[in-house]
Amino acid sequence: MSIEDRKVKLVLGFAADRQEVELTIPDEEPTPWDLESKFSVVGGKHARVDALAKVTGRAKYTHDINLPGMLFGGFARCPHAAAEITSVDAAEALLVPGVKAAIPMTQDRVRYAGQPVCALAATTRQALAAGIAKVQAVYKVLPHAARIDQAMADAAPLVHRNQQSNLSGSGQPRNAETVAAELEKSAKVVRATARTQVQTHASMETHSSVAKWDGDKLTLWTSTQATFGVRSQVADALRIPEANITVICDFMGGGFGSKFGAGYFTAIAARLAQECGAPVKIALDRREEHTDTGNRPDSIQEMALGVSTDGKLGAYSVKIHGTPGIGRGAGARNPMIYDFPREMRAVAQVEVATNAGPQAAMRAPGHPQGSFALETIMDLAAEAIGMDPLEFRRINDSNPVRLQQYSDGAKRIGWEQRRKNGSATGRFRRGMGVGSSTWGGLGGPQAEVDCKIFRDGSVQVRNGAQDIGTGAKTVMAVVVAEELGLPLTKVSAFMGNTSDPIGPASGGSTTAPSIAPAARQAAYLAGRELKALVAKHLGVNADKLLMKAGRISTAEGKGLAFEEACRLIQSGEISARGKRRSNFRTYRDGVAGVQFAEVEVDCEYGLVRVVRIVALQDAGIIINRLQAESQVNGGVIQGLAYALMEERVMDRQRGHQLNADFEAYKVPGMKDMPEIECVLYDIANGGNNTSVCGIGEPTCIPTASAIAGAIHNAIGARVLSLPMTADKVLAALAQRESGK
Amino acid sequence: MQQDSSNAGKNPSVFSRRGFLKGAGAAVAATGVLGAAALPTDARSSEPTTVKADEVVPLRFTLNGKSVEVKVRTGYTLLETLRDHLDTTGPKLACDYGACGACTVLLDGTAVNACLVLAVECAGRKVESVEGLEQGGKLHPIQEAFMAEDAMQCGFCTSGMLMSCKALLDRNAHPSHNETADALAGNICRCGTYFNIYKAVDRVAKSGGK
DSSP states (O other), X not given: OOTTOEEEEEEEEETTEEEEEEEEEXXXXXOOOOTTOOOSSTTBOOOOTTHHHHHHTOXXXXXXXXXXXXXXXXEEEOOSSSEEEEEEEOHHHHHSTTEEEEEEOOOSEEOSTTOEEEEEEESSHHHHHHHHHHOEEEEEEOOOOOSHHHHHSTTOOOSSTTOSOSEEEOSSOTTXXXXXXXXXXXXXXXXXXXXXXXXXXXXSSOXXXXXXXXXXXXXXXXXXXXXXXXXXXXXXXXXXXXXXXXXXXXXXXXXXXXXXXOOHHHHHHHHHHXXXXXXXXXXXXXXXXXXXXXXXXXXXXXXXXXXXXXXXXXXXXXXXXXXXXXSSXXXXXXXXXXXXXXXXXXXXXXXXXOSSOOOOOOXXXXXXXXXXXXXXXXXXXXXXXXXXXXXXHHTTOOOHHHHXXXXXXXXXXXXXXXXOTTOOOSSEEEEEEEEEEEEOOOOOSSOEEEEEEETTSOEEEEOSXXXXXXXXXXXXXXXXXXXXXXXXXGEEEEOSBTTSOOOOOSOTTOHHHXXXXXXXXXXXXXXXXXXXXXXXXXXXOGGGOEEETTEEEOTXXXXXXXXXXXXXXXXXXXXXXXXXXXXXXXXOSSEEEEEEEEEEEETTTTEEEEEEEXXXXXXXXXXXXXXXXXXXXXXXXXXXXXXXXXXXXXXXXXXXXTTOSSSSSOOOOGGGOOEEEEEEEOXXXXXXXXOBOOOTTGGGSSHHHHHXXXXXXXXXXXXXXSSOOHHHXXXXXXXXXXXX | OOOOTTTTTTSTTOOOGGGSOOHHHHXXXXXXXXXXXXXXXXXXXXXXXXXXXXXXXXXXXXXXXXXXXXXXXXXXXXHHIIIIISOOOSSOOSSSSSSSOTTEEEETTEEEEGGGSBGGGGTTOEEEOGGGSSBTTBOOHHHHHHHHHTOOSSOTTHHHHHHHHHHHHHHOSSOOXXXXXXXXXXXXXXXXXXXXXXHHHHHHHHHTOO
């Protein structure tokens, strides 16, 4: 403990589980907020700081960047799912009026339909399309395996030339023998195979970049979840110094995981711009967005769960097959939500390469898949031992937050009115289900934030990472306003330019919990400088000054209005930088959530209508209640679509995606909305000076599981495959009937 | 295609792009129809002259209350004309075939997908985009309601959502839940803000604003 460190006492946790802890914190850190903190701005319902720009159309997204002399870039793509390239010739394309440059994308083999083979730049969209049509590519078409069943078949065509098989991964997992032995001994063993589909991100703003050179300096506008990641990747690809690149993402039209990387198109845009001596915009079209920017891998999960007669979990084994396309990483995550002893879990992950576009992280990567399987086997086990599925979870879950959520959620959904599985009769049958989640989302380094206080009393907060629509800009502004005792309107927030201090990639729900503590520290340090000026001016001790309600004053009221105080600034501005430090000891490791669903099944047509979702979510100390609720709603809606609607369909013959559009690829609309009740738990987690946690991802995890449980409850049969479309519901019903 | 059911088809000049090929697409398609001989052998020597769909014509229409004049190719959609040639980028290009509603504008008061309307169809007509909602520095009530209810996340669908809401509220100041759902059925929001959009429409309806 250095001389400047200090000890603070905090009350962490939540109303039902308060914990007092003592922390030693460094001098430059404000005392972390906790359960005892009183807020004036934090936790309110605020319009987001960029709402005005968004409702007036003034918000400029990458798609909207129009520069003088700007060219349009795009790609000729291979129509075959697997082929050797004999030749790619752009000579004729270059003869099309308006086509300015062509860059063949050197490779000898294509492995999925729609893989780019040549990039072009042209003066108009029309010239670009005409040019692309003139690119002459000669292929030797090869047999393909675009679907998981094709890739797993005997003598399947090999997706990767250098591999012996399309399958890779752990055949024999850790603990396999222990688990097998324990399953032998279990009073009851339940087995089932759950299947999930490929889901695509389908962001409204397609992947896009605009590149502009000014000598050897490159400016990139790009629709990204990682401005700084784009900077380093493009520097790498073009072999130019990072120092020469500025990446700008003022507004971003949807990021669900597929926009982490710079993408091939960004470096290509820069190369085309260099070759043509003009700025180049590349914005993928809707088909390209579905087929060539990533997706959530599918899964086949074969499970066995042992359970005692009194409902305690024994051993669990699961063998997972999933397809990353031609990419890597297709795991379905089965995190430790329920109380399995660690050695009693055996998880085998097998990746199945297919001739399809590579997977990408998608909102809680692996978790919705794993959740669907795990909650399925939990429901089946509860049914097998004749126990209520909620009670079954309660006795196997020791997380205090979720235990509270089970109890609160049950009251809100009306769980006591839930009937036994399959006891409903008639054409329309109702049922209820439940699912749980855990997530990290506590953030960490590296994030730095600048806070500036100007002589006119205005305040600015800046970070170079991106606000992808989650409201990160607003989070920074709220935190700074709170720290300086100002109304939110006094603080201007800027994000999305790599000239500003470094910030995180928006993944793992870490943006807000990484930048908010840095923003608070920056405001704390800037405020301390301002307090020193006031203290000197009034002849009081700076330590006695509080910043509250637009004033800087002692408890007795001796002080100045914030604006008056700012006039004491001699140099034009006070500028301070806050740096995100590692997490302090936290109340709990994870972020807890539970969701309940009520559905109505039309047993004549197999249609499922979600009547109501109750989403209960640990949300840390909530910064802006409006945005937090929006994120929960958004997660639930994507979860609902995953449950019932969305599925990439690959053509067996040609290996193309059949529904790479917005008509046949069903994303939900206004009419698909159930009633959503969002219950947020303000939990002082203590990991950072704001106790902010990210909730973008956890809220999409258990929705499909809860809906599946509700369908099971309504019709007395389990639909084991996502999406739970009418045909599958009717098949499950028919199977139940025939089994009687 | 998303259309106000109340007004669709009343104006004889509302016709769909589906029956009409645009720009270079038309040139390429024409090759198939007319045979390669109909096109210049040296593509660099001239524009494809056999395709009327690619003529350049002057176009005048009213955009957000102001008369604008712009030269367009006959194959241009209203959306690309607004976005690429008039720097009116509120309407977004997200699907380019009328499936998402992000490009929704009002054409003589009717909500249309600007990606399905040819620019030349708009000659002499009134086009309103999200940029025209604010009047004399005062926000339209639906804009204020969107802000107050947080009826946006990334905001990319917001311009189109707002215009569909305005078309609805202009003809029905107190829409029911189902009427709102019908009017906005053609607008996709991938972030999932639908819940708050219902609230925003309700807020305007309750305050009696239009």
